[in-house]
Amino acid sequence: MTETTHTAEPGIAASIAAAHKDVPGGLLPALHGIQDALGYVPPDAVPLVAEQFNLSRAEVHGVVSYYHHFRSAPAGRLLVQVCRAEACKAMGADALLAHAEQRLGCGVHGTSADGQYSLEPVFCLGLCASSPSIAINDEVHARITPALFDEIVEEARQAS
Amino acid sequence: MTTTVYVPRDSAALAVGADRVARQIAAEALARNLPVRIVRNGSRGLFWLETLVEVQTPQGRVAYGPVTRADVAGLFDAGFLGGGAHALNQGLTEEIAYLKKQERLTFARMGVTDPVSVADYEAHEGFAGLRRSLAMAPTDIVQQVLDSGLRGRGGAAFPAGIKWKTVLAAQARQKYIVCNADEGDSGTFSDRMTMEGDPLMLVEGMAIAGIATGATEGYIYVRSEYPHAIATLNEAIRNAEQAGFLGDDILGSGRSFRLIVRKAAGAYVCGEETALLESLEGRRGIVRAKPPLPALQGLFGQPTVINNVITLASVPLILARGADFYKHYGVGRSRGTLPFQLAGNIRHGGLVEKAFGLTLRELLYDFGGGSASGRPIKAVQVGGPLGAYVPESQWDLPLDYEAYAAVGAVVGHGGIVVHDDTADMSQLARYAMEFCAIESCGKCTPCRIGSTRGVEVIDKITSNQNRPQQVILLRDLCDTMLHGSLCAMGGMTPYPVLSAINHYPEDFGIEAPDRAAA
Numbered sequence: 001m002t003e004t005t006h007t008a009e010p011g012i013a014a015s016i017a018a019a020h021k022d023v024p025g026g027l028l029p030a031l032h033g034i035q036d037a038l039g040y041v042p043p044d045a046v047p048l049v050a051e052q053f054n055l056s057r058a059e060v061h062g063v064v065s066y067y068h069h070f071r072s073a074p075a076g077r078l079l080v081q082v083c084r085a086e087a088c089k090a091m092g093a094d095a096l097l098a099h100a101e102q103r104l105g106c107g108v109h110g111t112s113a114d115g116q117y118s119l120e121p122v123f124c125l126g127l128c129a130s131s132p133s134i135a136i137n138d139e140v141h142a143r144i145t146p147a148l149f150d151e152i153v154e155e156a157r158q159a160s
Numbered sequence: 161m162t163t164t165v166y167v168p169r170d171s172a173a174l175a176v177g178a179d180r181v182a183r184q185i186a187a188e189a190l191a192r193n194l195p196v197r198i199v200r201n202g203s204r205g206l207f208w209l210e211t212l213v214e215v216q217t218p219q220g221r222v223a224y225g226p227v228t229r230a231d232v233a234g235l236f237d238a239g240f241l242g243g244g245a246h247a248l249n250q251g252l253t254e255e256i257a258y259l260k261k262q263e264r265l266t267f268a269r270m271g272v273t274d275p276v277s278v279a280d281y282e283a284h285e286g287f288a289g290l291r292r293s294l295a296m297a298p299t300d301i302v303q304q305v306l307d308s309g310l311r312g313r314g315g316a317a318f319p320a321g322i323k324w325k326t327v328l329a330a331q332a333r334q335k336y337i338v339c340n341a342d343e344g345d346s347g348t349f350s351d352r353m354t355m356e357g358d359p360l361m362l363v364e365g366m367a368i369a370g371i372a373t374g375a376t377e378g379y380i381y382v383r384s385e386y387p388h389a390i391a392t393l394n395e396a397i398r399n400a401e402q403a404g405f406l407g408d409d410i411l412g413s414g415r416s417f418r419l420i421v422r423k424a425a426g427a428y429v430c431g432e433e434t435a436l437l438e439s440l441e442g443r444r445g446i447v448r449a450k451p452p453l454p455a456l457q458g459l460f461g462q463p464t465v466i467n468n469v470i471t472l473a474s475v476p477l478i479l480a481r482g483a484d485f486y487k488h489y490g491v492g493r494s495r496g497t498l499p500f501q502l503a504g505n506i507r508h509g510g511l512v513e514k515a516f517g518l519t520l521r522e523l524l525y526d527f528g529g530g531s532a533s534g535r536p537i538k539a540v541q542v543g544g545p546l547g548a549y550v551p552e553s554q555w556d557l558p559l560d561y562e563a564y565a566a567v568g569a570v571v572g573h574g575g576i577v578v579h580d581d582t583a584d585m586s587q588l589a590r591y592a593m594e595f596c597a598i599e600s601c602g603k604c605t606p607c608r609i610g611s612t613r614g615v616e617v618i619d620k621i622t623s624n625q626n627r628p629q630q631v632i633l634l635r636d637l638c639d640t641m642l643h644g645s646l647c648a649m650g651g652m653t654p655y656p657v658l659s660a661i662n663h664y665p666e667d668f669g670i671e672a673p674d675r676a677a678a
Contacts, residue, residue, distance in 0.1 A: 024460060027442030032423055066444040067425030069384045085346030086545055086588070087577045090504035091532065123428060123595070124344055125385055126352040128577065129207040129502060129509025130172050138387045142175035
């Protein structure tokens with residue numbers, strides 16, 4: 001996740017929105033750009049985006065909140081996604097998710113108290129023949145056992 | 161002499177450490193002063209063997225797998241650069257039974273080529289279909305697609321040629337080709353493999369669709385859960401543009417076609433075509449009522465061909481070899497091949513491309529080798545999270561759209577998820593309703609409210625609160641969702657639920673005689 005100075009955020013969000021305002025259907029690419037740059041879509045950015053796209057704040061908020069991918073608050077330094085879809089369930093994803101909650105010290109959709117981890121469910125990473133699978137900050141890992149989970153998380157923590 | 165070594169760059173290989181294996185091979189080769197060229201190919205789709213490292217030898221490509229970083233030094237010691245014997249040696253790749261028994265038409269290049277190399281693609285029949293199309297009248301291209309019998313591989317199985325014909329006939333200032341790459345179904349990964357392992361095939365298919373219908377712009381809407389696919393597609397598109405297969409004046413033909421990749425944002429329902437269009441237009445992905453059909457009023461209100469990845473990726477071969485060649489494969493009205501995806505609790509999970517008409521039992525045992533856990537297979541969900549659970553009594557049906565529809569099941573996108581006898585079907589039915597409640601776009605009541613009520617009713621059944629009445633209520637609710645929902649999200653959620661209760665009543669605490677009434 002990107003370290004940010006909060007004072008710069010509105011300016012960054014506004015300039016990204018401005019760069020996309022003439023792109024056909026550019027609202028999602030703009031929101032992706034903001035989240036990629038800041039790690040989330042700050043609520044303060046919503047009116048700025050709305051202004052650029054000539055939309056109401058409610059419309060922009062509606063889009064941000066509709067999609068699971070967009071966050072309105074920063075994630076932990078490591079975003080850990082555990083697949084909950086059927087193929088992974090068939091290979092023990094439910095137990096893996098319970099293990100993840102315990103290991104990371106946060107519930108599903110939560111962030112650990114030290115800001116280190118956020119845990120999110122994900123519905124299919126497309127690794128269904130190598131299940132169960134997880135992703136950590138977009139890096140995918142397959143055939144996960146609880147022991148392997150701990151190893152991978154620790155490695156990612158040290159690398160981040 | 162430099163030896164070529166192939167190490168896949170497919171996500172399923174990366175997820176088990178392919179990058180580390182590639183780095184270790186490079187390091188060992190350097191240390192031993194052996195000249196090696198590493199090509200990052202796509203995956204062959206034999207996922208239990210990933211990371212599957214292949215070595216080019218005079219006899220052909222020799223496979224080693226599953227290779228981990230720790231195995232690499234030993235492979236060098238065993239002389240793997242010359243195809244040497246080793247415990248991980250799988251023999252010639254093409255001779256591996258799992259691969260050899262397949263009918264790879266669309267996936268012929270998968271794992272063979274460097275996914276982003278235009279030269280490699282062309283050396284393996286790539287762009288032959290586009291070159292042929294450029295010399296044909298648009299109506300003739302559309303006729304080829306119609307004659308091939310190709311039906312949409314996304315799930316609905318609507319004839320692709322009819323969509324194309326409608327768009328071709330429509331008069332408009334601008335038309336679009338939209339690729340639905342929002343592959344969100346559990347158990348499916350053939351779209352991801354295509355985008356990561358042979359993206360130029362999709363590029364070519366979309367360019368042909370553009371030339372056939374008069375569309376000069378295309379969008380590929382890819383799920384955000386597939387970052388590797390997005391990166392590979394963008395790389396492939398740049399290379400195709402530089403080589404003159406995309407952009408203005410394709411190969412000097414005077415035809416133009418531009419391609420844009422759009423990242424989705426994690427809403428399952430955006431795999432439904434009208435919700436996808438809303439999302440591409442920058443709104444919440446809420447389903448549109450049809451009519452108007454997207455073919456007439458689609459993206460930005462203009463005529464739009466919207467097909468899924470495998471549908472569009474099937475087109476280059478049809479144009480290169482002709483409709484008759486393709487039509488020759490398959491059974492009944494299900495023509496050609498489907499890349500079946502074996503997933504979940506299966507020993508040999510992976511991609512199996514075969515003509516329609518083989519059976520689930522063949523896939524599960526001849527290819528899959530039975531369950532991964534070694535326990536009996538209990539239920540198999542075919543066609544994604546909205547597909548039915550197919551019990552053993554139906555495993556000998558031919559996989560064809562009509563035969564499956566006749567028993568209340570769907571072939572869908574070819575996803576096959578295996579569960580062993582530890583699966584609790586009442587909990588999987590509950591999960592289907594819960595998934596629908598989370599992912600419903602909310603526009604229609606049967607889906608939005610029905611799914612939430614469905615979870616509650618199943619909970620009452622499993623905890624035996626007025627069980628007989630609740631079972632009747634659940635069936636009634638499913639009937640409402642089936643017939644009253646605006647799209648397949650609510651309309652198909654009853655498939656896994658009803659199949660679970662019909663075929664596995666004991667998991668719901670219901671007496672077996674109910675099976676007869678099902």
